[in-house]
Amino acid sequence: MGDVIQLRANDSLRSVVAGLGDPMRDKMSTATYGIQYIDDYQLAAIYKCNWLGRKIVDIPAMDAVRKGRDWQAEQDQIEAVEAEQNRLGFWQKLLEAKVKARLWGGAALFIGTGETDLMQPLPAERIGKAGIKYLTVLTRRDVTAGPIEQDVLSEFYGKPAYYEATGTQSMVRIHPSRMVVFIGSPHGDQLLSMGLNHGWGDSIIEAVYSAMKNADATAANIASLVFEANVDVFRIPDFMASLSDPTYQARLLDRFQLAALAKGINRALILDKDEEYERKQVSFATLPEIMQSFLQMAAGAADIPVTRLLGQSPAGMSSTGESDMNSYYDRVSSIQTLEITPALYRFDECLIRSALGSRPPEVFYEWAPLKQMTEKEQAEIGKMNAETAKTLTDTGIFTPVELRTVVTNQLVELSFYPGLDQAVAETDAAGEFDLGVDDPDKVDPEEQKQAKLLATDALPRTLCIHRDVVNADDIKRWAKSQGFDTVQEDLHVTIIHTRSPLDWIKVGNDIEWADSGNTIKILAGGPRLMERFGEAVVLQFASSRLTWRHEDIKRMGADTDYPEYQPHITITWKIPEGMDLSKVDPYRGEIVLGPELFEEVDDDWKSKVSEE
16 A cells, blocks of 8 residues: 555646556556467468458469569560479469468578588579579478678678478588578567577468457457347246246247247247236347457558458448558568568579579569559550650751660560560661661761751641541432522531641640541431521531530630530532521431541631532
8 A cells, every 4th residue: 555655646637637657546557568378289270261461471472473473584584483483383382482471480492502502601602503402491480590690791691500400311511501591470580589489480370360359350250149139028927936946947948849830830939917028129230330440450460451351342432442452562562571581592592503504693583563554554654655756856956766775675574565675676786677768877967957957846836636527429419309409519517717826736636536537427317507607608516526626625715706606517619599597498317527637727718619
């Protein structure tokens, strides 16, 4: 009691009232963390019988190796290295080693070269063609780590000086340079972890054990509630007082068996007048949210997004899960870069020599990206790159030789056309590619300068855009049948007619709406009117697409003579005498329009109109 009084005497008034720091009242004052050691039997049971634990172990290991590596070298060198990897079963064994390292706390790939003295270091320079004979996966249960190297001048400082493996006949010691070692969860301090997986790490299950167990326990309790969803409650007069009579107990059981049978037959329950019946129903309204919360905590402990851990689509408004997956991919990329790559460095040097017989300095690799683009995304990127290359070619800023080299490298790096670089090199060597000039090195600099000026000239000009009518003959036959003597020869639809100077390049083409052949079709039917437009007779029709295009160009600064735009085709400038346009049946067939044609405004255009 004396300690408690002293504590309160030295504490603030607020703490006295709240009881903070008082071990008799503050429950958090006794909360401490302790090491909960999980033995190998329990780890094996979790991995074998618990789906959540197995996924937590397998998923990051699988994602770290499933896309493989992209070797950068000559094509024949790449094929040789990948063939050597396949011969050794490298990817399957790497996955096995990563999974077992995460489960048991450590695993390794033993590089078998056929040598008998395994305590000798393995310099990569000694490896020749097919020098690696095999790879063997060993876990911390298969090999024992030796004493920790204390020589600060050794490259293996802080790591085991050797590993001991017990075979069927004898025990062998293996130099660490012959082992590709993977650690599960590293120890914070080797001195604090002496005796606990000495020389290795901890299982990743240990850090997520509590969250995983809570999620399992919650799921089990919810499953038990299913059996208690509906509970029948009967109130019987003098029930407890009568239980001491064995005859009463027998009659009671018979009574409820008969009631249950009667209820099952006709869905009616027969009771005595003094008996009461009530059904208690358990509500499951909030249980899914509770279960989801525990699964999210388990996913957070494992550092795996719920969408990846549970294999479910993200829920909620505007929820895609993309940011979570991007963060997860960054984490897996860190595993590849900071864990797997350093561990594989010596092995990779041996692998290249075993595949090629030497070590070309230009051979290296990069981890393949985890997030793969869809075919649509790849096509869009390819289209943008092609348009950029065409624009650069048209401007003349770069020479064709420069652009060909750069574009080839770009397409190869993006894996659009594997082997394109070799094909280009062979074509150039054979002299089969014509750049369009006799000698690119002898191009007149003045001519090239003028070409660049012409290509980059985008001075604003007046603009008239129209589309010719492809099926003009159909409309002309209709016009003749309606009594028109002559029809304008070049039927077209004007989209914009502006004297405001515009940059034609910025106006662009109607490619976003382009159909096959850059033509558009106005479907048959719909609103059609015959009207006079000044001196002309026009066929008016509705097209939101043409109207959108007209308004879009106006937003770029184009001014027109008419405030409202109505798509129309000028039929004739010579209306027959006495013709009543209200009696003319408009053309109601399909209208097919060709591509957009750009021209400068011609104020003398009317003199060029002809009719037939």
